[in-house]
Amino acid sequence: MNLDVLNHQAASTKAPRRWLVFAGAAILGLAGVTAWRVWHFQATQMREAKTDVTVAPEIPTVTALGRLEPAGEMINLTAPTSTQESRIDQLLVKEGDRVEAGQVIAILNNRDRLQASLQKAEQQVRVAQAKLAQVQAGAKAGELQAQRAEIARLQADRAGNLAAQRAATARLEAQVQNARIEYERYESLYQQGAVSTSQRDAKRLTYTTAQQQLQETQAELGRIQTTSQEQIQQAQATLDQLAEVRSVDVEAAQAEVQSAIASVAEAKANLKQAEVRSPRAGQIIKIHTHAGEKIADHGIVTLGQTQQMIAIAEVYQTDIPQIRVGQLATITSPVIPDSLQGKVERVGLQVEPQQVVDEDPAANIDAKVIEVHIRLDPNSSQKVAGLTNLQVTVTIQTH
Structure with missing residues (x-):
């Protein structure tokens, strides 16, 4: 009996142990399957991630x-150096405006004065050109005609004076001749005692006086001939000078015209500096100086x-x-x-x-x-x- 009890107890003890072994094996199997599935899922995700990286690599x-800036250098547009002390009279643009090359963007306050200087220089050109035309044309027709009339008058005066003086000389020559004959006759009578000394001396005085008058008349005739001829020659020289167009006078007048034209060019250049123009096409980005202000440093x-x-x-x-x-x-x-x-x-x-x-x-x-x-x-x-x-x-x- 004791032996049977012991055998029964031993059999009862072995049954639970087998159950535990089977249960443990089942748990281990289930854990293995789960671990395999997790590993398989992770491996799949890694392959997909690798595939994504390969398709879209990072760009360096x-x-x-x-x-940001406009293409090309930005420029600060200012007035010429010679007009830095000027002020802005008119500002013709505003920020954001687009301008063309050569467009006037501002006018300085010295433009009116420079405009007047230009007009004065242009007037000087007209004066110089008129003087050149006068030199090239010679004297006026009226001046030439008057000078010719003066020569004619001098010639007529000379002819009249010479004729009168020659007539006076001829008359005195006749008087001298008569006085000489009368004196010689009285000298002969005096030698004969027919006339007195005073009568002879009177005839000699008459003769001597007539000779002196003849000499004076002859001298005056010579003076008239010389002087009147010189006057006519001087008048003729004046006429020639009036009619002559000398190249040296023309060149001098032409030089004055060229000088006046150069002054006009200078005045135009100065006036151009009173208008500030854009050197190229572009856009006004910022205004530094407004109307009435002195030009800013920028x-x-x-x-x-x-x-x-x-x-x-x-x-x-x-x-x-x-x-x-x-x-x-x-x-x-x-x-x-x-x-x-x-x-x-x-x-x-x-x-x-x-x-x-x-x-x-x-x-x-x-x-x-x-x-x-x-x-x-x-x-x-x-x-x-x-x-x-x-x-x-x-x-x-x-x-």
Whole structure:
């Protein structure tokens, strides 16, 4: 009996143990299946992730701060140096206006004075030209006619005076002849004692007086001949001088005309400086000097060609080896709702301190950068034509 009890107890003890063994084996099997499924799922996800990375690889880029500017250099337009002390009389443009090359944008307050100087110089040209025409034409017809009449008068006077003087001379010669004969007769009578001494002396005095009068008349005749001829010659010389057009006089008059014309050119140049003109087409970005004000140190206006905008990115010198002309670039700013597109147009050649700074003071270190010019496409340029100097972020694709 004791043996049966023991056998029954032993059999009862073995039954639970078998159950535990089977239960443990089932749990282990279930855990293995679960672990395999988890591993299989993770492996599948890893393969899919690897497939995604292979399809869309990351694009290498260089990012830098920059600013927007019009294509080409912006210029501060001012007045010529000689008119720096002048003031603006009229300002003919406002900010945002587009101007053409050569268009007048401002008029200085010295224009009226310079305009008067030009008119005076032009009048001097007309005076000099009239004088030249007068020299080339010679004396006036009236002056020539009057001089010819003067010569004719002198000649007539000479002829009349000579005729009268010759007649007087002939008369005196006859008187001298008669007085001589009378004197010689009385001298003979005196020798004969027929007449007195006083009678003879009277006849001699008459003869001597007649001789003296004849000599005086002959001298006057010679004077008339000489003097009147000289007067006629002088009058003829004056006539010749009036009628003559001397080349030296013409050249002198021509020189005066040329000098007057040069003065006009100078006056026009001075007047032109009173009108400030745009040297090229562009847009008025900023006005520095208004009407009535003295020209500011920055000039009158700032002019730029905003129809084509560029972004100037300040790229760290260590990133420059990755930058090439033609690379695509994206430009963004909180002010711009959409990103801008462009291409690298030029890479600078000089390392400079960073000018565009980040809003985070901790990021503003003394960095060395090189300017990279990105030319915006037409659509992007149109969007930001009025945002010169806007700070932007430039991302350049370097692949």
